[in-house]
Every structure is written in structure tokens, then in C-alpha cells.
Amino acid sequence: xxxxxxxxxxxxxxxxxxxxxxxxxxxxxxxxxxxxxxxxxxxxxxxxxxxxxxxxxxxxxxxxxxxxxxxxxxxxxxxxxxxxxxxxxxxxxxxxxxxxxxxxxxx
Amino acid sequence: xxxxxxxxxxxxxxxxxxxxxxxxxxxxxxxxxxxxxxxxxxxxxxxxxxxxxxxxxxxxxxxxxxxxxxxxxxxxxxxxxxxxxxxxxxxxxxxxxxxxxxxxxxxxxxxxxx
Numbered sequence: 001x002x003x004x005x006x007x008x009x010x011x012x013x014x015x016x017x018x019x020x021x022x023x024x025x026x027x028x029x030x031x032x033x034x035x036x037x038x039x040x041x042x043x044x045x046x047x048x049x050x051x052x053x054x055x056x057x058x059x060x061x062x063x064x065x066x067x068x069x070x071x072x073x074x075x076x077x078x079x080x081x082x083x084x085x086x087x088x089x090x091x092x093x094x095x096x097x098x099x100x101x102x103x104x105x106x107x
Numbered sequence: 108x109x110x111x112x113x114x115x116x117x118x119x120x121x122x123x124x125x126x127x128x129x130x131x132x133x134x135x136x137x138x139x140x141x142x143x144x145x146x147x148x149x150x151x152x153x154x155x156x157x158x159x160x161x162x163x164x165x166x167x168x169x170x171x172x173x174x175x176x177x178x179x180x181x182x183x184x185x186x187x188x189x190x191x192x193x194x195x196x197x198x199x200x201x202x203x204x205x206x207x208x209x210x211x212x213x214x215x216x217x218x219x220x221x
Contacts, residue, residue: 001169034208036152043202043211044144044152055209087152091207094166096142096154 002026002090006099012107019075021102023088028068032092035064035073039084047086048073078104109133109210111203116215123193123219129186129203129212137161137181139206143188145199146214155201156188171197193219 003026013019023033031051036044046055048064051071061076075082083106088099115127129141143155156177157166165177176189186203200214 036208038152043213044208045211046209049207049209089152089154089208094157095168096157098152098154101151 001095002029002093002097004088004090004097004099006088006102008102009100010103010105012105013078014107015078015080017078017107019078019082019104021073021086021088023066023071023073023099025069025071025090029090029092031067032090033064033066033071034089034091035062036087036089037082037084038087044087075104109205111205111210111212113201113203113212113215116201116217118218118220119193120221121193121195121219124189124191125193125217127188127190127201127215127217129188131184131186131205134205136179136184141177141179141186141206142204142208143177143186144202144204144208144211145197146202147196147199150199153199158186190217193217195219 005024007022033051035048037047038044047058047062052064063074065072085101085103087101110132112130140159142157145153145155155168158177162179174192178187198219200216202211202214204211
């Protein structure tokens with residue numbers, strides 16, 4: 001199975017900060033990776049697919065990059081509504097696997 | 108509008124069974140693979156199972172293989188997850204998601220407890 005190692009597990013940041021979250025795959029997965037945002041009590045919402053494609057309706061301050069084993073989600077200027085938990089998901093190979101999650105908290 | 112609505116969750120004793128359903132609307136259901144993802148209380152997301160659009164191919168996480176069965180009825184726009192031999196560690200909110208997980212339902216809670 002492909003392991004996804006996500007870091008950091010949590011971070012504190014201020015409104016306006018640039019935030020970067022990383023996922024590393026245990027083997028190459030091309031660009032078969034998505035990024036998701038989840039708020040408490042709600043279903044996850046996809047932000048990025050195919051590693052760098054922005055989901056329709058998602059603000060342009062979110063961006064994704066990377067391929068094969070190293071991937072990054074960047075929030076260019078953190079907004080109050082962005083405080084949430086973020087997950088990566090590899091869908092290159094079954095079983096699909098999520099990263100452990102990154103909780104973004106208010107500093 | 109694309110909509111996915113899960114149902115069928117509840118409280119069940121260890122060893123028990125449930126059938127979860129996910130009813131789809133707003134898109135051509137049979138054209139899309141579907142997936143189940145779960146989240147234990149206070150924990151992260153775990154992919155559970157997937158099924159191709161026609162239903163001919165199914166996939167499972169090792170943690171549920173042999174106990175859970177995914178199926179679909181494209182005439183009813185409905186996805187199912189038969190969950191058998193339930194364990195306490197299967198307690199979670201179960202979400203259905205379309206295809207490459209671009210759309211998700213609101214989830215249904217399964218609680219396994221004696």
C-alpha cells in the first residue's frame with residue numbers, strides 16, 4: 001500500500017500569513033493527488049485535484065504543486081474562513097490513502 | 108445540483124450488520140465510480156471502498172475486506188455498503204463520494220457498542 005506522510009500535523013498562523021502543507025508518498029503516484037478542507041461537523045470539500053488543478057469555486061489563494069512523491073498545498077494569504085483541517089489523498093493505486101491531516105489554527 | 112444523501116447508520120452491537128445507502132441526484136449516476144470514506148470520532152479520513160460505474164469492479168481497504176461489500180443499483184441512483192461483523196473500531200461517520208471525490212454526502216453515523 002502507498003503511505004502518505006503529511007506535515008505538519010498542526011500549525012498556528014495569523015490572518016494574512018502564507019501557509020504551506022506537505023505530503024510525501026512512499027512511492028511515485030504521478031499527479032494523482034487531491035487536497036481537501038474539512039471544518040468541524042462537516043464533510044470534506046475538495047480544493048485541488050490532479051496535484052495542481054483548482055476545484056471550481058475554490059478561491060485562487062489556494063494552490064497545489066508537486067508530482068510523484070512530493071506535494072505541497074499553499075494558502076497564499078490565510079483568511080478567517082480557512083481555519084480548518086486539511087488532508088491529502090492519493091488515488092493512483094488502490095487502496096487509496098489519505099495523509100494524517102493538518103489542523104490550521106489561529107495564532 | 109449534484110447531491111449525495113447517505114442513510115442507514117445507527118447503533119449496532121459488535122458482530123452486527125447494517126446496510127448503508129447513498130442516493131444520488133443531479134448527475135448521471137452510472138457514469139461515475141463511487142467511493143465510501145469514513146472518519147472515526149476525532150480522527151482522520153480513511154478510504155473504505157470503491158466501485159466502478161457499471162459495478163463490475165470493487166475495491167476495499169484491508170481493514171474491511173471480507174466484512175464489507177459495496178454495490179450499486181444504477182436504476183435507483185443508489186450506492187450501498189453492506190457492513191457485517193462490525194467491530195467497535197468501525198464506529199465512524201461514513202461518507203459517500205463521487206468519482207475522484209469531487210462531491211461528498213453529509214455522512215451517516217455508525218456506532219458499534221454493546
